Amino acid sequence: xxxxxxxxxxxxxxxxxxxxxxxxxxxxxxxxxxxxxxxxxxxxxxxxxxxxxxxxxxxxxxxxxxxxxxxxxxxxxxxxxxxxxxxxxxxxxxxxxxxxxxxxxxxxxxxxxxxxxxxxxxxxxxxxxxxxxxxxxxxxxxxxxxxxxxxxxxxxxxxx
Numbered sequence: 635x636x637x638x639x640x641x642x643x644x645x646x647x648x649x650x651x652x653x654x655x656x657x658x659x660x661x662x663x664x665x666x667x668x669x670x671x672x673x674x675x676x677x678x679x680x681x682x683x684x685x686x687x688x689x690x691x692x693x694x695x696x697x698x699x700x701x702x703x704x705x706x707x708x709x710x711x712x713x714x715x716x717x718x719x720x721x722x723x724x725x726x727x728x729x730x731x732x733x734x735x736x737x738x739x740x741x742x743x744x745x746x747x748x749x750x751x752x753x754x755x756x757x758x759x760x761x762x763x764x765x766x767x768x769x770x771x772x773x774x775x776x777x778x779x780x781x782x783x784x785x786x787x788x789x790x791x792x793x794x
Contacts, residue, residue, distance in 0.1 A: 684727070688720035698782060699775050708767040715763050719756040726752055 692713050701709050730745055737745065771779065 684720040684723040685717070688716050692716060695779075695782065698778050699771070705767065705770050708763070708770050712760075712763040712767045715760050719760060722756065723752060 696709075726749065730748075734742070734745065768776065768779065
C-alpha cells in the first residue's frame with residue numbers, strides 16, 4: 635500500500651516542482667519584457683528624483699496642515715531631515731545607475747538590499763523629528779495627517 639502511495643506522490647511532487655520552475659521563468663521573462671517595453675517610452679516621461687518627490691510631499695503637507703508659528707521650528711527640523719534623506723537617496727541611485735547595466739543577478743540583489751537598508755536608515759532618522767512635530771499638532775492636524783498617510787491625498791479615502 636505504501637509503495638502505491640509513493641508512486642502517486644512522487645510524480646505529483648515532480649509536476650509541482652516543474653510548474654513552479656516554469657512559472658518562475660515565465661514571470662522573469664514577463665518582467666524583463668515589460669522592463670524593455672518601458673525603456674522604449676518617450677523621453678518626456680522622465681523619472682522624478684527623490685528631491686523632487688520630497689519637495690512635492692513637503693508642499694502637500696504644508697498646504698494641508700496649516701502649520702502654526704509655534705510649530706515652525708519642529709516643521710523646519712522635519713523638512714531638513716526629509717531633504718537630506720532625499721539628497722542621499724538621489725546620490726546613491728545616481729552612483730549606481732551607471733553600473734546597473736553590467737551587474738549580474740547577485741549584484742542586483744545586493745544593490746536592492748543596499749537601497750532597502752538606506753531607506754530603513756532614513757526612516758529611523760525621520761521618525762524622531764516627525765514624532766515631535768506630530769505631538770505638537772492639534773487634533774484636526776493629526777486627523778488630516780493620518781488621512782494623508784493612509785490615502786496619500788488630503789481628505790480623500792482610497793477605495794477598497
